[in-house]
Amino acid sequence: MNRRTVRNWALGLWMLIVIWAAFFYAPAAQGFKGESARIVFFHVPQAWVAVLAFCVNLIASLRYMRTRDPLDDARAATAARLGLIFSILATVTGSLFARVMWGSFWNWDPREVSIAILLLVYAAYFALREAIPDDERRASLSASYAVLAFVTMPFLIFVVPRIYWSLHPDTIINTRGSLDMESRMFQTLMGSLAGFTWLFFWLYSLDVRLARVKIARQAREGE
């Protein structure tokens, strides 16, 4: 068994421990209906990974502008795709929590509206990519669009929800800059954040390796 296989199976086991901790180790949160707050152990890491993915998308897009390397374009597209998937997952888990806590899947809360706009912004990135058949033109236009799209991300995720009153609990992100959380809940959340970040980099590396093979094949066929 090589090192990569061991690392992959370690993640599998790690996430099973996180799932056990989320349901049986962490206590039920105070001030929430029933066990609904346990979804935070999955919802927050998914939102975090989405933000991380959009940051990677920005870095790869800026790199592409400098290098014009098709692999950097593939890196940017992969990061955006994963960012979009994790944003959708964060929206779904958030809606489930909203249904239990506030009685409706959608409440037009500033955070809900912000993530919906962010989803549209990054969905447009893929619409743009699909609309341009020429590889180089597609890569350079989508790199420029990615830089513009990223500008909206901190504004929508971090600024808007703080300007307006929100239904969201402020135990994790608040103006006091502190984590108001019981220690076992905090440990579980940190474990989950680490696991989801690990999963993101695994998926990202798989897709980039696949793109590398594809690009090498295209280059050989072009010769």
Added chain:
Amino acid sequence: MPAAESLVWVAAVTAVIWAGVFSYCLALDRRVRRLEDGE
């Protein structure tokens, strides 16, 4: 259904979802490795 029992069910469903995601990633990893070896 008692709260403790339903929590076990939700945990089991979450574990099954994770098993699915993990199996998909492992299969993709094997496929990528095969393609890389074929290059």
